[in-house]
């Protein structure tokens with residue numbers, strides 16, 4: 582049978598390829614980048630998505646390149662704990678939450694897909710530039726960096742081509758602009774002394790500026806870790822026009838945000854020192870797109886960021902792409918392609934739309950905004966500012982919405998003052 586063609590060899594496209602291969606469904610991946618290089622910085626995979634990677638026998642390999650996240654703590658700018666909870670296996674899930682370098686994760690998936698599907702099935706320097714379909718098949722046009730074009734025929738086309746999806750724009754006619762909320766992010770990863778239990782994730786700040794940091798891989802010595810950090814702050818009013826095209830590789834500089842982090846005082850990290858020691862700082866505006874009501878047209882559908890780009894709060898971008906892949910792979914085993922794609926969309930569109938909307942208002946990080954609004958100068962006792970139930974409703978509510986709530990009764994989630 583003609584293959585399923587996947588446009589985009591990012592996290593979602595590659596996981597889909599591995600899942601289809603497992604189900605005996607032929608597929609071909611075409612990736613626009615001339616070569617897959619370890620681009621990006623830190624990314625989190627939540628336990629429900631890690632379970633899918635474990636089912637693909639990837640857990641051992643993941644353990645060699647990543648960190649099993651033990652806890653997540655939300656803090657004020659001055660380091661007072663608002664919420665502290667175990668994550669992944671430590672919260673009773675069967676598998677861990679994983680913090681990884683996004684580029685190393687993509688490289689691992691790429692090499693695994695090439696090894697399992699064959700080199701010819703997973704190709705770089707192959708940008709999908711157009712597609713047509715009829716009742717029986719899809720014809721896809723692919724172009725190399727040299728301008729050479731070729732055509733291939735498949736029985737379905739999946740647009741896993743990321744936030745600037747060509748398929749979303751060209752085939753589904755969605756030319757809506759990116760939406761920018763006025764927040765700029767600066768990100769980096771640096772070899773840094775391990776802190777706390779060596780596998781903690783910290784998110785601290787107030788309503789205007791936040792810091793996220795967590796280890797993503799072993800460091801140069803046993804007491805160091807490759808540590809990912811993100812500083813983000815509001816620099817403009819929300820508008821539909823971000824400051825320049827949002828690119829994952831746009832460079833930033835410490836001087837651009839030094840003033841914005843002056844109010845931070847966290848016991849476990851000297852942020853200016855961390856940022857100054859980082860060789861490559863990236864700048865990225867916090868953007869998403871309005872959720873699409875329809876992802877599918879006949880034999881063509883979207884997956885991952887192409888379908889539902891979301892603000893990177895709540896660690897959900899890659900995880901939801903992986904869950905999309907699982908759902909789509911299962912649907913495609915049913916046979917009739919248009920019906921399978923429609924079924925996939927019906928299952929995944931409402932869930933991911935709800936997460937896009939939740940992330941727009943801060944997702945679980947709203948606990949930080951809540952405390953900052955009620956106690957801007959800090960607190961003596963947290964419970965006089967917000968009840969544990971109030972905080973739990975935000976954090977656990979988000980986990981339930983996004984599908985990774987800890988097994989009932991298995992953990993003690995706690996707020997500490």
Ligand SMILES: Cc1cc2nc3c(=O)[nH]c(=O)nc-3n(C[C@H](O)[C@H](O)[C@H](O)COP(=O)(O)OP(=O)(O)OC[C@H]3O[C@@H](n4cnc5c(N)ncnc54)[C@H](O)[C@@H]3O)c2cc1C
Nearest residue numbers: 589591592593613621622708709742743829885886898899
């Ligand atoms: C270079 C890069 C760096 C990133 N860094 C981070 C990071 O540090 N932290 C983080 O949280 N998220 C990062 N992301 C985003 C993150 O990978 C996604 O939000 C998430 O994993 C969902 O994955 P996805 O497969 O939908 O999209 P992506 O992982 O973005 O993959 C999309 C893929 O499609 C390819 N592509 C685009 N257009 C075409 C086309 N016309 N034909 C064929 N291929 C095409 C792209 O080159 C890319 O490889 C990065 C994305 C990219 C592309």
